[in-house]
Amino acid sequence: xxxxxxxxxxxxxxxxxxxxxxxxxxxxxxxxxxxxxxxxxxxxxxxxxxxxxxxxxxxxxxxxxxxxxxxxxxxxxxxxxxxxxxxxxxxxxxxxxxxxxxxxxxxxxxxxxxxxxxxxxxxxxxxxxxxxxxxxxxxxxxxxxxxxxxxxxxxxxxxxxxxxxxxxxxxxxxxxxxxxxxxxxxxxxxxxxxxxxxxxxxxxxxxxxxxxxxxxxxxxxxxxxxxxxxxxxxxxxxxxxxxxxxxxxxxxxxxxxxxxxxxxxxxxxxxxxxxxxxxxxxxxxxxxxxxxxxxxxxxxxxxxxxxxxxxxxxxxxxxxxxxxxxxxxxxxxxxxxxxxxxxxxxxxxxxxxxxxxxxxxxxx
Numbered sequence: 442x443x444x445x446x447x448x449x450x451x452x453x454x455x456x457x458x459x460x461x462x463x464x465x466x467x468x469x470x471x472x473x474x475x476x477x478x479x480x481x482x483x484x485x486x487x488x489x490x491x492x493x494x495x496x497x498x499x500x501x502x503x504x505x506x507x508x509x510x511x512x513x514x515x516x517x518x519x520x521x522x523x524x525x526x527x528x529x530x531x532x533x534x535x536x537x538x539x540x541x542x543x544x545x546x547x548x549x550x551x552x553x554x555x556x557x558x559x560x561x562x563x564x565x566x567x568x569x570x571x572x573x574x575x576x577x578x579x580x581x582x583x584x585x586x587x588x589x590x591x592x593x594x595x596x597x598x599x600x601x602x603x604x605x606x607x608x609x610x611x612x613x614x615x616x617x618x619x620x621x622x623x624x625x626x627x628x629x630x631x632x633x634x635x636x637x638x639x640x641x642x643x644x645x646x647x648x649x650x651x652x653x654x655x656x657x658x659x660x661x662x663x664x665x666x667x668x669x670x671x672x673x674x675x676x677x678x679x680x681x682x683x684x685x686x687x688x689x690x691x692x693x694x695x696x697x698x699x700x701x702x703x704x705x706x707x708x709x710x711x712x713x714x715x716x717x718x719x720x721x722x723x724x725x726x727x728x729x730x731x732x733x734x735x736x737x738x739x740x741x742x743x744x745x746x747x748x749x750x751x752x753x754x755x756x757x758x759x760x761x762x763x764x765x766x767x768x769x770x771x772x773x774x775x776x777x778x779x780x781x782x783x784x785x786x787x788x789x790x791x792x793x794x795x796x797x798x799x800x801x802x803x804x805x
Contacts, residue, residue, distance in 0.1 A: 480514050481700065484523050485498050487645065489520075490519070491667075497723040524537070544691065546626050555586055557779065560688065560689060561688075567724055571720070572785075591697060596720045597694035597720055604683075607679065610679065618638045619637030620639065624641050624662075625686060628764065629661075630642070635760045664727065674743070681748070
């Protein structure tokens with residue numbers, strides 16, 4: 442056999458081996474995947490430079506850049522820099538951008554049942570929400586809800602139990618809520634309306650001005666740290682707790698389905714794990730900053746910190762139950778998620794009663 446013929450056979454053998462490896466998803470195809478770079482955009486609902494939330498989204502993007510060795514680069518835009526803040530979900534759904542960061546109750550008008558993956562009045566705290574989403578089937582349900590919109594969701598942060606809000610007058614009974622204009626989103630807003638109030642949905646950048654100019658009479662925002670930075674104590678002096686309407690608000694990462702499917706498995710794993718890590722980091726940061734800011738707010742001479750009266754909380758709880766039942770009765774999709782949420786919440790409550798709640802009730 443001539444040497445030239447032997448070389449030809451060897452070359453063909455190498456080529457066929459490469460083709461087979463490419464079809465199996467290894468070898469040459471893996472090399473191609475690992476050399477390809479992706480340049481994505483992420484839009485958020487938060488103001489530019491917004492501590493913890495916007496910063497957390499940017500930190501998440503930077504961590505992915507580092508872990509992927511520059512193969513996945515994400516440019517983060519704050520609310521209004523590329524698109525309006527409350528159009529984040531639509532931008533991801535339509536593929537205008539690959540990623541978004543916000544909270545599911547902002548799209549309640551489009552996807553009412555998505556609110557269960559954000560927060561529910563008198564519902565689960567961050568501990569319960571994480572248990573449900575990561576290990577109780579909640580994340581699978583969430584992805585089922587978002588699938589028709591071509592969006593893949595992940596938990597990416599939690600505010601913890603929020604404050605009840607800033608009011609320009611004291612709340613001594615449910616009568617004091619009637620006619621009150623308050624910035625309060627999601628299911629909490631529906632309950633507030635049932636109590637006789639007028640809920641208003643505003644982006645974060647509009648909250649202080651609206652309260653200062655008496656366009657609204659009250660506002661909830663997040664917690665002591667962000668509320669103080671926004672200067673809300675200068676616009677209203679009555680600061681109420683607890684945040685019955687938002688006991689553990691989940692922040693979400695949303696990814697366009699086509700963009701997600703385009704990533705190789707190793708980059709998908711990097712994104713998933715980076716999201717889980719940032720979920721913990723943001724919640725931890727919120728807790729630390731809120732405890733420090735509360736101390737500062739207590740020292741401000743005009744700030745009056747009140748607990749909502751027990752009878753007001755009891756009536757708001759009853760109105761919450763009515764609201765959820767009414768929403769479930771008119772929307773099968775809402776009912777499906779509501780029943781799943783309630784089933785897990787009852788188990789979580791039973792465990793919490795003899796674990797964390799029992800411990801916290803001990804006099805120290």
